[in-house]
Amino acid sequence: MRRFEERLADETSDWVREGLVSAEQAAAIRGRYDDGAGDERWSRLVQVLAIGGAIAVGLGVILFFAANWGEIPRFTRLALIVAAIVASYAAGDRLRPAHPHVGHALLLLGCILFGASLFLVGQMENVSTHDPLAFLLWALAAAGGAVLFRSQPFAALAAFTGGAWIVFELVDSEAGSAALLAVGLYAVAVYAFGTRLGVGVLRALGAGGALAALFPLTFGEVADEVASADVGTAAVVAGVALAALALATAGWLATDAQRTTARAEAAACFVLVLVFCAAPLLDLGPLLPNVVLLALAAGAIAAGYATGEPWLANVGLAVATVEILVRFFDYFARIMPRSVAFLVGGTIALTLAWALERNHRRIVGRAAR
Amino acid sequence: MSTRRILFWAFVAVQALVPVTIFGLREATAALAPHVVIHAMPLDPRDPFRGQYVAVRLDVGYNTPPPAAREGQVVWVHLQRTPTGSRGDYASLTRPHGTSIRGHAHGGTIDFGLFRYYVSEDDAERWQNAFAGGNVYAELALARDGRPQLRRLVTR
Numbered sequence: 001m002r003r004f005e006e007r008l009a010d011e012t013s014d015w016v017r018e019g020l021v022s023a024e025q026a027a028a029i030r031g032r033y034d035d036g037a038g039d040e041r042w043s044r045l046v047q048v049l050a051i052g053g054a055i056a057v058g059l060g061v062i063l064f065f066a067a068n069w070g071e072i073p074r075f076t077r078l079a080l081i082v083a084a085i086v087a088s089y090a091a092g093d094r095l096r097p098a099h100p101h102v103g104h105a106l107l108l109l110g111c112i113l114f115g116a117s118l119f120l121v122g123q124m125e126n127v128s129t130h131d132p133l134a135f136l137l138w139a140l141a142a143a144g145g146a147v148l149f150r151s152q153p154f155a156a157l158a159a160f161t162g163g164a165w166i167v168f169e170l171v172d173s174e175a176g177s178a179a180l181l182a183v184g185l186y187a188v189a190v191y192a193f194g195t196r197l198g199v200g201v202l203r204a205l206g207a208g209g210a211l212a213a214l215f216p217l218t219f220g221e222v223a224d225e226v227a228s229a230d231v232g233t234a235a236v237v238a239g240v241a242l243a244a245l246a247l248a249t250a251g252w253l254a255t256d257a258q259r260t261t262a263r264a265e266a267a268a269c270f271v272l273v274l275v276f277c278a279a280p281l282l283d284l285g286p287l288l289p290n291v292v293l294l295a296l297a298a299g300a301i302a303a304g305y306a307t308g309e310p311w312l313a314n315v316g317l318a319v320a321t322v323e324i325l326v327r328f329f330d331y332f333a334r335i336m337p338r339s340v341a342f343l344v345g346g347t348i349a350l351t352l353a354w355a356l357e358r359n360h361r362r363i364v365g366r367a368a369r
Numbered sequence: 370m371s372t373r374r375i376l377f378w379a380f381v382a383v384q385a386l387v388p389v390t391i392f393g394l395r396e397a398t399a400a401l402a403p404h405v406v407i408h409a410m411p412l413d414p415r416d417p418f419r420g421q422y423v424a425v426r427l428d429v430g431y432n433t434p435p436p437a438a439r440e441g442q443v444v445w446v447h448l449q450r451t452p453t454g455s456r457g458d459y460a461s462l463t464r465p466h467g468t469s470i471r472g473h474a475h476g477g478t479i480d481f482g483l484f485r486y487y488v489s490e491d492d493a494e495r496w497q498n499a500f501a502g503g504n505v506y507a508e509l510a511l512a513r514d515g516r517p518q519l520r521r522l523v524t525r
Contacts, residue, residue, distance in 0.1 A: 081388065085381070086381060086385050089381045111384070117387075120388075121388045124392070125396075126484060126487065126519045126521075141384055
């Protein structure tokens with residue numbers, strides 16, 4: 001696909017030829033986009049490379065220690081991992097003014113190494129009592145970094161490790177079957193919190209997590225299984241706490257006077273909390289979760305359009321497409337001969353592709369404006 | 370130094386101190402607490418290894434909580450030294466004199482918890498054979514309240 005600048009150059013040449021604009025005006029239009037767009041793309045590439053590099057180095061350190069653990073004396077192991085944490089933060093802090101992306105990535109590496117140190121020391125000391133606490137400590141450190149450095153990657157790390165803490169706590173309490181709903185409620189809270197504070201990465205993770213947790217409930221068997229699962233005290237406590245957190249953050253989002261869609265998004269969060277809370281108490285059946293999922297997809301497209309956020313409109317379009325295809329194969333394909341099912345399913349997919357290709361640029365483009 | 374710099378270095382210092390503190394507390398307990406050796410068994414005898422570690426439980430030799438114990442209540446088992454290791458001889462709801470190990474009343478027995486022991490890939494086969502022979506013992510440091518801390522596994 002050609003770059004935007006290349007397409008703009010062709011378009012503006014046509015406009016000059018047709019007498020719509022002068023050559024100087026065409027040059028001014030090209031100049032308006034040329035430098036800024038290129039710089040932004042370059043900056044994003046550097047950022048992705050730096051963050052990817054930090055994650056790779058963090059994994060490398062963990063794998064190195066895991067493979068050579070037995071050969072390194074105990075105090076040396078501890079000294080090495082602590083020195084690595086401090087060195088990474090110090091280098092990041094030093095580099096940040098001149099090389100913000102690499103500096104930031106090194107700060108993130110410091111936090112990844114901190115998480116690794118908790119598990120490596122746990123392994124070194126054969127710690128077995130209540131392991132999930134390591135994820136909680138890691139999440140708190142990442143959340144501290146997100147506030148201190150105003151950092152989206154730190155916020156993403158905090159959201160991930162916070163979610164991991166909840167899941168491992170439930171598994172540790174033999175309530176793993178409640179993990180799906182707990183993750184859904186947590187994701188709703190993350191979305192509402194991120195939207196209220198304008199932290200894009202938390203919004204994306206929250207929206208993705210909440211929709212991903214809702215999707216399995218659109219299958220009748222899963223909804224039935226969730227309703228009949230035997231949940232213990234730990235699951236009830238976690239569910240009540242997470243539902244209260246999600247409702248509180250959604251309520252806070254509803255008070256955002258700056259955002260035109262804040263109340264509608266808060267209402268969507270309330271609906272999701274209701275569905276996730278009702279799922280273990282009543283057999284919801286497949287209809288209600290399907291209706292809610294499609295309504296949320298439509299809502300995401302509308303909200304993306306209203307607030308000028310193409311990514312949100314894209315999420316809505318993707319969810320609606322997947323939902324239509326999955327429902328076709330889940331319901332109708334069962335009662336049709338295989339050849340007819342593939343013919344009809346393929347035709348639906350092609351029609352969807354045609355409709356998306358025709359309307360995607362219009363919807364997302366208008367959202368971007 | 371600005372407040373932001375102070376906050377930054379405090380943030381780094383806390384993260385450096387957390388692993389040091391966990392390590393230091395565990396090592397201090399191990400150095401000061403009495404050590405006992407108790408027969409250990411893998412949680413799953415058919416497949417003891419779960420990745421890089423083996424999950425073990427203790428075979429203390431006395432597993433019946435006192436009749437008055439409620440579900441989840443703390444129970445101590447008094448330990449007696451034997452030629453192969455320590456064995457429990459009675460349970461009590463208050464900490465008995467002498468060496469004792471702490472557990473919880475659970476389903477009519479005493480639960481001393483599960484322990485993880487990390488071993489290298491090279492050593493896994495040796496431990497697998499030792500578990501099959503039933504001659505693996507856990508060396509435990511007993512904290513002041515009788516809570517066991519696994520130091521290492523030994524074969525006898």
